[in-house]
Amino acid sequence: MARVRTGVRAMGAVLAAVLGASLMGCSSTGGKRAEERAAKAAAEGGSAVNTPRWTFAMVTHSGDGDTFWDIVQKGAKMAADKDNINFLYSHDDEGQQQAQLVQAAIDKKVDGLIVTLAKPDAMKDVVAKATRAGIPVITVNSGSAESKKYGALTHIGQDESIAGEAVGEELNARGRKKALCILHEQGNVGHEQRCAGAKKTFDGQLQNLYVEGTNMPDVQASIEAKLQSDKNIDAVVTLGAPFADAAVKAKKTAGSKAEIDTFDLNPKVAASLQSKTLGFAVDQQPYLQGYEAVDLLWLYRFNRNVLGGGRPVLTGPQIVTSEDAAQLAEYADRGTR
């Protein structure tokens, strides 16, 4: 019995130590963070304006570790540094969770809110709540149709239908007959609109293919299987830059002759455009979406300026082909295109 007790006590002591250490670990993290924040604030002496330090929050529907949203964030942060803004970012790909994150930002009483309306119905109430609380809201990226209705100042992004139509026309110009549209986020209305837009203007046949965007090998395998089963497909359109690469690999293994085209740009896409592995890319300029959103919120706070005249401010589509790619590659490399 005594031995059991000592054993238990020793174990208790160890666990208590572990617990204590972990708690101390947590508070030291906080300390370091505070230190970093102070250092950052000191480094940020170079903001271009002397308005008060407002806090803007951005809540997107991005999944974890998405390159596109990295570029958006880069633009937003650069504008925030310039405008003396404390910029907060959070994201969740489920509508309900995203709405809760927006609610959390409202609780924090931020001075401005930037949201995406990829799942508009889930965001409706919470956006209304923000405007009622006197927080100016700007929508970016997705939701151009709902933005005004929900009470946002303006929408910054690409009209997905127009972008899709541009793709259809470009495919026609390139003489394509049978195309595949790869959707990597199930439930994203904007993605549906892109493929629908392309279908509308494309003279040939266009099919949709759903893939699991968070699982790259699966994306590749799905496209591969489709290309193998239908040899007549002569164009594959992916809706995000990372997926173009997977499509290129799939094309190789499937021995298909299809041309791969994509939405969005990244360093690899720029390089592939130069080497003509890719046909064309439709850029919606994510950097602009982040940068302009923060800047326009600042303008509204500072001067009650609103851009767009009640219509969405379009950042795309911009069709990028091998001719333009050389210049853009450099910017893509530094992560702003």
Add this chain to the structure above:
Amino acid sequence: MTAASGSSSPAGTDERLLRTSPLRKLLGRPELGSVVGALAVFLFFAVVADSFLRATSFGTVMYAASTIGIMAAPVALLMIGGEFDLSAGVMVTSSALVSSMFSYQMTANVWVGVFVSLLVTLAIGAFNGFMLTRTRLPSFIITLGTFLMLTGLNLGFTKLISGSVSTKTIGNMEGFPSARKLFASYWTVGGVELKVTLLWWAGLVAVATWILLRTRFGNWIFAVGGGADAARAVGVPVIRTKIGLYLGVAFAAWVSGQHLLFSYDVVQSGEGVGNELIYIIAAVIGGCLITGGYGSAIGSAVGAFIFGMTSKGIVYAEWNPDWFKFFLGAMLLLATLLNAWVRKRAEATK
């Protein structure tokens, strides 16, 4: 079979006549570790995030906790019964989709859809339980199959019927306002928004606790989780118990699904994937053993509360959300360690 003695000792039979000190009794509670953890997380965020302690923030955190907690309670019961349900996350979406699409396509009163959805969801739960007890395969495999099938069915049927990946709005249909009242209303108390999910959550946890500690079915759950063959040998209806547990999960999935539908009028077919693990995490943080036979429903509520505090606390603390999953994983490990230690202590002092 002895009647439930009312003692909190889960395995308690022969020791029940012994007098134990209140402290030891407390140490024997499965949820103790999680309560300590919840306090630590609360204090932590209270210190690092200044907007965390605001009343409005509390409403947000409680809402986040309740949406997880509604599912975590029956999932905890299921885990005490020694099984998993990986289909729980998408089942919520399925339930919402069935309800919405049935009402819309049949142009029926929304309540009809809600009722049909209850039947369908319970059928899915029964399918899980039936397949499990019939094939005797691990529940991990069976419900993984259901999970994938439901994910496909959700998208396939929604596209087939609605022509897009989300359902059409049923917000203007008959019965919607009253159904919304039941599943997705809220009150504002002193500026704090309290959602009706809190009541559902409290109700489900109370019922689950009562079943677990005060009924014969509760004893059966502990028995089948501790050792199905031994339980069968002493006359516990193992098959009925397990199917009953899966029905419980299905019922909660129905409640969550209807909440999802009536909060937003429209359901996205691709959602819910990954949530099943969150429910399991909440139950484990709350003191459920992965191997079954031990745990509590209140613990799952505490687990859900920890989860709600963490997921929103990171926002209030203005941290980079990239680290969220790491934080969650670390907490899960700590909570299980703490539980293991508390349990060993409780057993050693008996």
